[in-house]
Amino acid sequence: MRNAARPGAQALPLNHVIGDMAKIMSHRIAMDHPRFFGFIPSPVDENSFLGSMLTTMYNVGAGSWYQSSGASTVEDSLIKWFAEQAGLPPSSGGIFVSGGSVANLTAVVTARDAKLQFEQRPKAVIYISEQTHSSMAKGIVVAGFHRNQIRRVQCDSSYRIKPSSLRQQIESDRKNGLIPFMIAATCGLTNTGGIDDLNALADIAESENLWLHVDGAYGASILLSKTHKHCADGIVRADSLTWDAHKWLFQVYDCGLVLVRDKRNLIESFATGASYIRDADEASSEKVNFWNRGIEMSRPARGMKLWFTLQRLGLDKVSDMIDHGVDLAEFAELVFRGFENWEILSPAQLAILNFRYVPPISKPPSEGTDFDQFCDKINAEISRLAVERNIAAPLTTRITKVLNLRMCTVSPQLSRDQLLEVIKSLDSIAKEVSASFVKKRILKI
């Protein structure tokens, strides 16, 4: 495949190249498969394919009003609508970006410039937790901070930032002459689907004059669920918010969004012109130049496929599609709790469930390994076999010291019945693996 990738002097026939493309692209994980439960899956609605195709065919350069007044108007209007869903005020604004990583980076740069004098930066500190997505730390380092300026605050038993620990840490940092300036909370932890206590963190941010960023790359979409919107209570108090549509809004890659409470902060950080007058114009004008609100100059109109999808589906349907994901994870939890030898490590939250199989033996049969390590091996093998046999892909992660299986059930195409079949199969595999492991160990003695 490596050699075939290199272009030759002569043209190749269309069917040849399309055939090669098919072969190349077959080597992948189907992130959009209903039974792919790993990472955050990407179950794409067919309208996004069509919207994306049309956007591509028009191929507007959506960096400036002059190039793209139509798409820029619609993207800006859609951004305002998203901001309203989060409860942000009319001063808010944002930009469609390639995804959560760039959104988080954009937020860090904006917070940095809004909260710190340049000279203060070396003493600045940012608060995240062990559960915060790795793109947050990457964005902080890209924006010029040192890794040791990142504080990983202790979590509670639900893997959420512990407000009391955060307060203590801030106090201790201030005592040491450091300058706390930003809290990065999460709405929809990748590991567990959990949501930091946004109101508690907002209280702290308010009293300590810190920037509150909420990484809702995955979970902010819950705001479009009529039933579960309340889960994100407190998100209204964010100074900036990351929200990916290629996660739980059924879009093809790439379609991310960063919102800020006051769009002037974006313009102050990213407008390239030196003229303050023009920048002020920029904030008040309806004629948005997106290249003054983010990192990119040339940019595709990434929001248009999302606009197309929302128009085509209607919000009632979108709400149902999101609710379906929440329901599936809760259903899975119920089923596992009814089965023997399965342990729930983190209950269903925002369509994510963590669980593991614990074999029905009182202690491990072989020496030199403790019980949890033994279980780790069994659960890793369950995941491997489920993938190998094409049953489903629940991948593994660690939220505590033990390894667990994890399901993110956001596909609108998966039914409860199908999910029940998957869980039954996992249970069979678990019994098989467990028996085989116990036997192997015993035979070894």
Add this chain to the structure above:
Amino acid sequence: MRNAARPGAQALPLNHVIGDMAKIMSHRIAMDHPRFFGFIPSPVDENSFLGSMLTTMYNVGAGSWYQSSGASTVEDSLIKWFAEQAGLPPSSGGIFVSGGSVANLTAVVTARDAKLQFEQRPKAVIYISEQTHSSMAKGIVVAGFHRNQIRRVQCDSSYRIKPSSLRQQIESDRKNGLIPFMIAATCGLTNTGGIDDLNALADIAESENLWLHVDGAYGASILLSKTHKHCADGIVRADSLTWDAHKWLFQVYDCGLVLVRDKRNLIESFATGASYIRDADEASSEKVNFWNRGIEMSRPARGMKLWFTLQRLGLDKVSDMIDHGVDLAEFAELVFRGFENWEILSPAQLAILNFRYVPPISKPPSEGTDFDQFCDKINAEISRLAVERNIAAPLTTRITKVLNLRMCTVSPQLSRDQLLEVIKSLDSIAKEVSASFVKKRILKI
């Protein structure tokens, strides 16, 4: 349009939404029109549309090998091939990004981490010129530097960084206890198509131990021209290189590339894992995880449409398509030089020409305005009318103190004959505008 952008509760019919999309997208500049000469146009080859559409339909998450071994292999292989075209060694590597802005930012972060201790950053300085693309300064500031750490080195009469001035500036900065660490040169200035003297700058970079970045977002594509490849002599000495395929390689947005001489530098800056052992594995492995080489975690396989296009066209054709652009600008220069009252402000370079109309009068007819200001108004009006009458879009810029018209002639669909017709029309408009301006001024007296 703003209200129509907001999603409603109910689904809208397909034809309705497609119709709205058409209306929205009609408000734009056709960056791909053969007679759009402004900015850097985006003349898209039809194979890129198809390649992009297929990439979208497969919708791989090309961040990691596990998600996307096929596309990752091909992208990595294509990156190596591009690095070879620039003469970079086998140690080189890179990543497809959304465009020049992110590529330049990626290069700044990589250079920063490769050349500076963290403590040295406040004293670090970077050298660019007045002609350097604005995304460079933006990337520097995003990466945590202050605007006053940017040195805008004086240019020669061809608007290229003056090596002697650069040497003096470096010497002076060192004397002041500052730490020079990076030169950002350009291959294909947006304004003039000019190329900095890469060998002279590389000599300085070498002797001063600085990182040499080359922003070839526009001009690096000349490396694929058999005839004009030599224009980019010295690019082989770059430590990092930006190269956009949605500019002069006929791709839809977005398709940019950043290359570095030693891919380990990318991994050291962007790999999220803490384990050095794993990072070392990452550099030697054929199993590339692109999320360890750039800012993004989730990323679409942006390089696949370019791969598709190159396979379909073949390199001989691509070379001809690039040469055609160079030829058109040289032809335009010849024609303008043959016409009366037109002045060439910067000769044809890499398919870009700068020129202006100078009315045949010895001095301005009205008081309170000098001759150049008078010419500025005339040339601005020529551009405006050419766009209004749908003849062509040569936009204006300033490379000296006077305003000039600028043509970037990269469209393979434009013939010499058609271009001649455009120039004749511009000449007619110029005469008309000039006569009207002279008359208005005279009547005022």
